[in-house]
């Protein structure tokens with residue numbers, strides 16, 4: 507499913523040269539590489555600014571804080587996502603209100619509307635697997651989770667603020683943790699920069715907390731240098747993933763449906779829905795083809811979240827029982843792709 511060594515090899519000379527330049531410059535916090543990575547992220551998502559931060563999870567937390575979410579507030583999140591979507595809400599002291607998704611896996615706007623109450627102060631739609639979540643008008647700030655949306659066109663960054671992850675397995679992945687908060691409002695940029703830097707926006711960190719208590723969550727200059735080596739490859743990798751997804755679709759038997767992909771989807775994962783997932787897994791294991799389950803249970807059923815007000819999310823549960831992701835990395839060789847296609851054609855019906 508993942509082969510980061512091969513991916514590094516594609517840009518090794520440049521990445522290693524960039525990292526050496528950072529190390530020799532002594533500018534390890536902030537500096538030109540971070541600025542370049544921020545400009546690239548802002549441009550890809552058609553936003554006025556991006557602030558590089560320590561991870562996608564921190565990007566969500568900082569965006570929620572900057573958007574005004576406070577301890578005890580309720581924040582609506584979709585039931586089908588990585589833990590961090592709800593975890594970030596809990597980590598800012600707020601209450602995740604987990605609502606159901608549609609059969610496309612994306613937050614159901616009607617379920618979100620129905621969940622708005624007097625304590626609702628935010629909503630975090632997720633652009634899952636690179637499909638665009640619908641824009642929302644809930645009367646509360648929307649912070650969209652664009653962790654899986656690098657390469658989606660047109661770019662999807664629909665909230666007042668967006669959070670992007672550059673975790674190593676992401677299409678634009680660092681060699682460690684990294685993330686970005688994106689937005690348009692210059693005042694929010696100032697707040698996010700302060701929150702990510704001990705509450706300080708001045709050039710001298712030791713002078714003044716800028717009216718808020720912040721954290722140490724800056725994008726590492728070494729990671730920014732690695733990201734800039736990968737940046738020119740991202741469009742080609744996304745295009746390759748789209749081509750592979752189309753070929754896999756064509757090889758599937760009628761009993762196995764690909765998860766619908768919107769035009770321009772980044773194919774962050776290639777997922778299918780299988781009524782008999784166990785049988786499909788046995789077939790793939792016997793043929794030596796990798797697979798993964800994203801996600802094994804709805805966020806509403808995560809043990810760490812069951813103390814929060816519970817809602818039934820039957821569509822998310824239905825999907826969690828059937829979804830299976832297949833390898834779609836751009837570094838698959840033609841031989842590996844043909845092998846996967848043959849194995850998919852051979853799925854017993």
Ligand SMILES: Cc1ncc(COP(=O)(O)O)c(C=O)c1O
Pocket residue numbers: 561562563564587588590591632651653654671672673683684685
């Ligand atoms: C949908 C989603 N949200 C949030 C995150 C968290 O990002 P990170 O791992 O960079 O903290 C991830 C990925 O890891 C993700 O896929």
